[in-house]
Amino acid sequence: MQIAKKTKENNISEYVLYMYQIEDLIRANNLSLDTIVTTILKPQIQDESILDAYKVWYADLIKQMKIEGIQKKGHLSDLNEILMEMSLLHNTLINIIKEPKYLKVFEGALPSLKAFQAKSNAGDINLIEIGFNALYSKIILGLKKQSISEASNEAFKSIATMFGFLAAYYKKMKKGELDFANN
Incomplete structure (x- = not known):
């Protein structure tokens, strides 16, 4: 909860x-707040007030996942909204503003994004979501302690670099510091 709040403010990616x-953690625990509290929160959080705040946060997320029907797969509507904003910003940066720095990192990541799209049978989902799926798959591979080839590491690095730039532009956009009209 506190990590989520700070991360959302500092780096949207x-x-x-x-x-x-967090969505997968909730699913892995069968959307059971009691299980999450017993196995994850209580062993790590000693302060009751902080524990209570986390219980409320997880309870709200579980409720939202049930309401939105994403108990098995999919993402929270809040995340889907962010993904859409990031996709729109991405398209604005490359097609309208033609931001040189962003274009360079995007062109560097594009072959990796296309390769991941082909390997994952992702269909026609936008490149931003494909990139997040790729980076998340790297996290999962790391948690499973599976080796990653040097070529794959380079591909993940190019995508992560692009998302670092996109996150910086997103932060500027949210602060009202991006002037789309004068570009």
């Missing part, structure tokens, strides 16, 4: 990946 993990 890291926030999305963090929330993907």
Whole structure:
């Protein structure tokens, strides 16, 4: 909860990946708040007030997942909204503003994004979501302690670099510091 809040403020890309993990953690615990509290929260959090705040946060997320029908797969509507904003910003940066720095990192990541799209049978989902799926798959591979080839590591690095730039532009956009009209 506190990590999510700070990450959302500082790096939206890291926030999305963090929330993907939280969604999967909730699913792995069968959307059971009691199980999450007993096995994850209580062993790590000694302060009762902080524990109570986390209980409320997880309870709200579980409720939202049930309401939105994403108990098995899918993402919270809040995350989908962020993904859409990031996709729109991405398209604005490359097609309208033609931001040189962003274009360069995007062009560097594009072959990796296309390769991941082909390997994952992702269909026609946008490149931003494909990139998040790729980076999340790297996290999962790391948690499973599976080896990753040098070529795959380079591909993940190019996608992560692009998302770092996109997160910085997103933060500027949210602060009202991006002037789309004068570009």
